[in-house]
Amino acid sequence: MDLAQAKVALDTLWVVVTACLVFFMNAGFATLETGLCQSKNAVNILAKNFIVFAVASIAFWAVGFGLMFGDGNPFVGWNGWFLGGTDNSPATADAYQGVFTALNWTGVPLLAKFFFQLVFAGTAATIVSGAVAERIKFLSFIVFSFVLVAFIYPVGGHWAWGGGFLGTAGFKDFAGSTVVHSIGGWAALAGVAILGPRIGKYGKDGKINPIPAHNMGLATLGTFILWLGWFGFNPGSTMAADVNAIALVALNTNMAAAAGCLAATAVAWVVLGKPDLSMILNGTLAGLVAITAGCAFVTVPASITIGVIGGVLVVFAVLTFDKLKLDDPVGALSVHLVNGVWGTLAVGLFATDGGLFYGGGATLLLTQIKGVLAVGAFTLVASAVIWYALKATIGIRVSPEEERDGLDVGEHGMQAYTGLGSPSPSSALSMSSVSVT
Amino acid sequence: MKKVEAIVRPHVMEAVKTALQEVGVVGMTVTEVKGFGRQKGHTETYRGSEYKVEFLPKVKIEVALPDDLADKAVEAVLKTAATGKFGDGKVFVSSLSEVVRIRTGERGEAAL
Numbered sequence: 439m440d441l442a443q444a445k446v447a448l449d450t451l452w453v454v455v456t457a458c459l460v461f462f463m464n465a466g467f468a469t470l471e472t473g474l475c476q477s478k479n480a481v482n483i484l485a486k487n488f489i490v491f492a493v494a495s496i497a498f499w500a501v502g503f504g505l506m507f508g509d510g511n512p513f514v515g516w517n518g519w520f521l522g523g524t525d526n527s528p529a530t531a532d533a534y535q536g537v538f539t540a541l542n543w544t545g546v547p548l549l550a551k552f553f554f555q556l557v558f559a560g561t562a563a564t565i566v567s568g569a570v571a572e573r574i575k576f577l578s579f580i581v582f583s584f585v586l587v588a589f590i591y592p593v594g595g596h597w598a599w600g601g602g603f604l605g606t607a608g609f610k611d612f613a614g615s616t617v618v619h620s621i622g623g624w625a626a627l628a629g630v631a632i633l634g635p636r637i638g639k640y641g642k643d644g645k646i647n648p649i650p651a652h653n654m655g656l657a658t659l660g661t662f663i664l665w666l667g668w669f670g671f672n673p674g675s676t677m678a679a680d681v682n683a684i685a686l687v688a689l690n691t692n693m694a695a696a697a698g699c700l701a702a703t704a705v706a707w708v709v710l711g712k713p714d715l716s717m718i719l720n721g722t723l724a725g726l727v728a729i730t731a732g733c734a735f736v737t738v739p740a741s742i743t744i745g746v747i748g749g750v751l752v753v754f755a756v757l758t759f760d761k762l763k764l765d766d767p768v769g770a771l772s773v774h775l776v777n778g779v780w781g782t783l784a785v786g787l788f789a790t791d792g793g794l795f796y797g798g799g800a801t802l803l804l805t806q807i808k809g810v811l812a813v814g815a816f817t818l819v820a821s822a823v824i825w826y827a828l829k830a831t832i833g834i835r836v837s838p839e840e841e842r843d844g845l846d847v848g849e850h851g852m853q854a855y856t857g858l859g860s861p862s863p864s865s866a867l868s869m870s871s872v873s874v875t
Numbered sequence: 876m877k878k879v880e881a882i883v884r885p886h887v888m889e890a891v892k893t894a895l896q897e898v899g900v901v902g903m904t905v906t907e908v909k910g911f912g913r914q915k916g917h918t919e920t921y922r923g924s925e926y927k928v929e930f931l932p933k934v935k936i937e938v939a940l941p942d943d944l945a946d947k948a949v950e951a952v953l954k955t956a957a958t959g960k961f962g963d964g965k966v967f968v969s970s971l972s973e974v975v976r977i978r979t980g981e982r983g984e985a986a987l
Contacts, residue, residue, distance in 0.1 A: 647924065647926070648920070648922065648926050649921075650921045709923075710922075710923050714922060716922055756922055760922075760923065760924070769922075
């Protein structure tokens with residue numbers, strides 16, 4: 439093996455291992471969302487978060503990857519369906535020949551590139567599940583997720599990462615504050631608005647009724663898993679074992695998380711009276727989402743600043759969405775949408791190369807704003823169309839009776855926590871000669 | 876035969892159990908319950924919204940015993956379950972019309 443082959447091997451190992459970390463973020467989302475919601479809906483939330491990755495795998499393989507990274511025009515890719523088409527990865531730059539030119543900068547096999555991008559697409563889809571939890575129909579969520587990963591996410595992603603007009607205009611989103619988190623967030627916002635709030639969440643005269651979490655242990659474990667997974671999400675986006683880049687990105691990721699965690703804790707303590715654990719968790723995630731766009735472009739102190747602002751934003755965003763009667767059981771909009779936008783804009787301020795605070799003027803910041811608006815408008819409208827279409831055909835919301843009794847029994851015919859009243863094989867044992875202590 | 880039901884604070888359950896055993900009680904059943912009397916609940920907040928929690932966690936201890944043990948059992952509960960503050964709980968004593976041991980079919984005092 440010569441040096442060049444060794445580099446390919448190291449880069450590929452890096453890409454595949456970090457992709458596995460990002461994959462495991464689905465477990466983080468599953469446990470976090472389940473913990474923050476009611477026990478009668480646990481099976482449904484677990485099922486949504488689990489199946490969405492399987493759905494994403496098929497959708498992205500068949501259509502999404504080609505739309506996002508296939509050669510095409512400034513708005514969509516138009517090559518590479520089912521991973522077909524020529525491709526001589528891991529050849530890079532001018533040596534690359536194939537239909538996925540947008541990814542010719544990373545020297546790993548095509549299937550590694552696909553696998554890495556797939557887990558990112560899966561993350562965007564799973565963001566939606568928390569916001570629509572406790573009243574969405576399981577089938578409608580599956581169908582929406584397929585369309586999101588097959589069409590909506592890839593088009594937005596193509597603009598930024600796939601050779602589209604945002605990327606060529608200098609739009610910077612290193613690991614996906616816009617591409618993954620805000621797209622998931624806009625799609626979730628459309629869903630939340632069209633679905634409506636949970637029964638009993640909002641009372642007359644603007645009263646907000648709390649529907650408390652059922653298992654903060656699960657929620658906390660989930661957030662730890664997400665924090666760990668983000669060490670794959672951000673550093674992995676170098677798609678190369680570039681020693682300085684992955685070290686900086688990993689550290690920026692952590693410091694923003696810590697800063698967001700502490701800032702949200704402080705704000706919750708002062709504004710709400712006590713350090714609400716769900717806000718501590720949301721604050722950490724806010725910092726992580728906010729640094730995702732700029733983790734390779736900013737200094738460590740800047741990442742802390744970005745995280746602090748994210749932590750402050752998320753607390754107020756949770757309160758604001760409730761005031762607007764946009765019911766989001768887990769804070770997905772506040773974490774992923776609001777901080778996806780903030781993280782993208784933060785690049786225009788803090789990027790050492792071109793940021794406003796580094797003498798770069800407003801050019802980059804304006805480009806970031808354009809990107810936020812373009813992706814936001816497209817995703818919001820496209821998602822709204824799909825949600826409305828589903829609402830008009832198969833319906834998107836469970837019946838009030840089902841919502842009251844819990845989606846576990848209504849959608850899945852089973853409970854998450856059986857116990858008293860469950861069937862047991864006692865009739866088979868009682869007549870036997872087996873001795874029981 | 877009497878049934879003694881004591882609703883007490885969760886943290887005194889072990890002490891009450893030991894005290895009951897010391898006066899001759901052999902078996903008992905405990906349930907986790909929630910309730911209130913004159914003890915005020917408290918206010919909790921979740922993501923910015925306040926709500927009152929009035930039902931407070933307690934433990935219900937149920938014992939079936941012969942008539943002559945009932946008073947001693949009530950004394951045992953009072954000695955170990957009282958803290959002097961609102962929320963200490965209550966003891967209910969009622970008459971049992973029948974008791975049956977499932978394993979043997981014994982009835983009445985023999986089943987206690």
